[in-house]
Amino acid sequence: MELRFLEVLRYADLLLWGALLSVVLATAAGVAGLLLGILCAEGQRLGHRGLTWAIRAYVEFIRNTPFLVQLFFVFFGLPSLGLRLDALSAALIALVLNIAAYFTEILRAGLEASPAGQAEAGRALGLRRWQIFLLVQLRPALAKVWPALVSQFVLVFLGSAVVSQISVEDLTFQGQFIQSRTFRAFEIYLVITLLYAGLAFALRRALLELGARLFPWQRRGA
Amino acid sequence: MRQFSDWQILTLLLGAAEATIWLSLVAFLGGGLLGLLLTLARVSERRALDLPAAGIIAAVQSVPLLMLIFLCFFGLPLLGLRVSPWLAACASLVLFAAAFLADIWRSAIQAVPKGQWEAGRALGLSFLQVFGLVVAPQALRLAIPPTVGFSVQVVKGTALTSIIGFVELTRAGTMLNNVTFRPFFVFALVALIYFALCFPLSLASRRLERKLARQ
Numbered sequence: 140m141e142l143r144f145l146e147v148l149r150y151a152d153l154l155l156w157g158a159l160l161s162v163v164l165a166t167a168a169g170v171a172g173l174l175l176g177i178l179c180a181e182g183q184r185l186g187h188r189g190l191t192w193a194i195r196a197y198v199e200f201i202r203n204t205p206f207l208v209q210l211f212f213v214f215f216g217l218p219s220l221g222l223r224l225d226a227l228s229a230a231l232i233a234l235v236l237n238i239a240a241y242f243t244e245i246l247r248a249g250l251e252a253s254p255a256g257q258a259e260a261g262r263a264l265g266l267r268r269w270q271i272f273l274l275v276q277l278r279p280a281l282a283k284v285w286p287a288l289v290s291q292f293v294l295v296f297l298g299s300a301v302v303s304q305i306s307v308e309d310l311t312f313q314g315q316f317i318q319s320r321t322f323r324a325f326e327i328y329l330v331i332t333l334l335y336a337g338l339a340f341a342l343r344r345a346l347l348e349l350g351a352r353l354f355p356w357q358r359r360g361a
Numbered sequence: 362m363r364q365f366s367d368w369q370i371l372t373l374l375l376g377a378a379e380a381t382i383w384l385s386l387v388a389f390l391g392g393g394l395l396g397l398l399l400t401l402a403r404v405s406e407r408r409a410l411d412l413p414a415a416g417i418i419a420a421v422q423s424v425p426l427l428m429l430i431f432l433c434f435f436g437l438p439l440l441g442l443r444v445s446p447w448l449a450a451c452a453s454l455v456l457f458a459a460a461f462l463a464d465i466w467r468s469a470i471q472a473v474p475k476g477q478w479e480a481g482r483a484l485g486l487s488f489l490q491v492f493g494l495v496v497a498p499q500a501l502r503l504a505i506p507p508t509v510g511f512s513v514q515v516v517k518g519t520a521l522t523s524i525i526g527f528v529e530l531t532r533a534g535t536m537l538n539n540v541t542f543r544p545f546f547v548f549a550l551v552a553l554i555y556f557a558l559c560f561p562l563s564l565a566s567r568r569l570e571r572k573l574a575r576q
Contacts, residue, residue: 142439203513203559204552205520208531212552215544300425304524311427324435332428339423 147327150317157313158334162342164227164309165296168234172295173288175235176242177277180250183243194243201240207301209233214305230302238295245287249280282354289346293339300335310334365541371550377533378554384519384529385558387451389512392458399463404470405488414463421460427521429453434525450522458515465511469504470496506573510566513559520555530554 179194201209213236214229224232253276261271281288303312314331318324350357365373402414421429433456434449442448473496481491523532534551538544 199560199563200552200556203517203563204555205517205531207520207523208534208548208552208555211531211535211538211544212548215538216548217545219543219545297423297425300427301521301524311425314431325432325439328428328431328435332424332432335425335428336420336423 142326143323144326144330146321146323147317147330150313150320153313153317154310154330154334157308157310158338160307161296161299161309161311162338164230164234164302164307165292165299165342168231168238168295168299169292171231171235172238172242175239176246179239179243180246181272183247184250198240198243201237202244206233206237206298207304209237210301210305226302226305226307229305230299230307234295234299234302237298238292241291241295242288245284245291246280249284250276252283253280278354282350282357285350285354285357286347289343289350292346293343296342297335297339365537367546370537370541370543370547373537374530374533374547374550374554377528378530378558380527380529381516381519381531381555382558384447384450384454384522384527385512385516388454388458388519389515391451391455392462392515395455395459396462396466399459400466400470401492403463403467404492418460418463421456422464426453426457426518427524429457430521430525446522446525446527449525450519450527454515454518454522457518458511461511461514462508465507466500466504469500469507472503473499502573506566506570509562509569513562513566516555516559516562 179198183191183194185191210230210233213233214224214226217224217229257275257279258271261275266275299309300311303309303315306312310331314327317327321327399414399418402410403418405411430449430453433453434444434446437444437449437452477495477499478491481495482488486494519529520531523529523535526532528536530551534547538547541547
């Protein structure tokens with residue numbers, strides 16, 4: 140057994156671009172997923188039965204099927220309905236739909252934990268409805284569930300490795316390309332695995348730090 | 362292009378789902394066994410056991426499952442083993458399940474008051490006796506709901522083994538799509554079969570959790 144890493148490192152620029160795309164893709168999905176998750180979590184609290192049921196069905200369906208199948212469905216299945224998507228858009232849509240379902244569950248728990256008296260206090264102070272929602276309900280809820288959101292985001296970032304299977308040129312895709320050139324499969328995947336671990340660690344730290352800035356009243360590490 | 366009736370597609374997919382179920386069972390049971398060893402190492406309070414176990418758990422949890430599968434598929438042959446997709450799929454999923462189960466079980470064990478350990482040891486029981494007779498039965502109650510919940514992750518994780526060519530539900534879906542050109546129908550069916558496998562497990566996990574919360 141003989142390992143050769145130098146051949147792999149000749150392709151360092153490809154790895155860098157791949158890593159960048161992986162991080163950007165996951166981050167874009169995370170931001171869009173957070174917005175969609177907030178909409179869904181709040182939609183469930185409106186008390187409209189049909190809407191609540193539709194959101195529950197969406198959340199359960201996403202949470203109980205593999206992301207890879209969701210990705211294939213969006214990329215291969217939707218065009219037959221006349222919706223043509225390039226690989227990158229399909230990956231982004233699938234990631235957003237996936238992450239939003241998990242965020243909905245987490246955010247709902249956070250929103251439910253805020254006492255009704257707070258919203259009433261906000262109204263008594265003369266705040267407008269959107270002010271009450273954003274400042275009195277959403278912000279404390281986000282603060283409470285931020286660590287759970289970060290964990291889920293990191294899981295989705297790691298799970299995004301499969302978008303390489305529809306030819307999105309992410310970190311894993313570059314790995315498969317380099318492997319096809321060098322036949323050094325184990326070395327290249329070891330390097331990529333370490334890159335994923337490093338990126339996951341850095342993303343987690345950065346986001347927890349962001350949480351500490353956004354919600355300074357929340358005890359750190361809680 | 363070959364013609365398949367809807368019924369034929371469904372039966373072929375259900376046949377492939379059998380491989381998904383088998384792989385899930387092997388991964389869950391094998392992962393449970395390895396996970397139990399890791400859990401024991403973590404709660405043993407011996408650094409020589411605790412540190413490597415913690416390292417393995419953290420390493421597996423911070424890399425993509427797909428990379429774990431690739432490393433097993435391409436790495437084990439370097440050790441002179443002949444590796445089929447089935448073997449690589451089993452090995453990587455066992456490792457994956459073990460790391461997450463060990464974490465779930467360790468936190469359940471830590472929720473058991475420390476005095477229970479000490480009382481057991483004071484009565485002259487060995488570490489394994491205290492663990493098996495005193496702590497594990499109490500921790501089990503706490504551990505069952507998240508363990509059942511994690512089995513959903515295992516079933517979903519098996520889909521990734523399609524990428525190294527193991528023929529299970531997702532792979533069968535891709536292959537059928539290639540010959541029938543009916544992606545919407547095929548992948549919708551594939552998703553529905555996964556849902557039928559996973560949703561009951563999710564429901565059971567939630568029921569058990571609620572039951573536990575009431576006690």
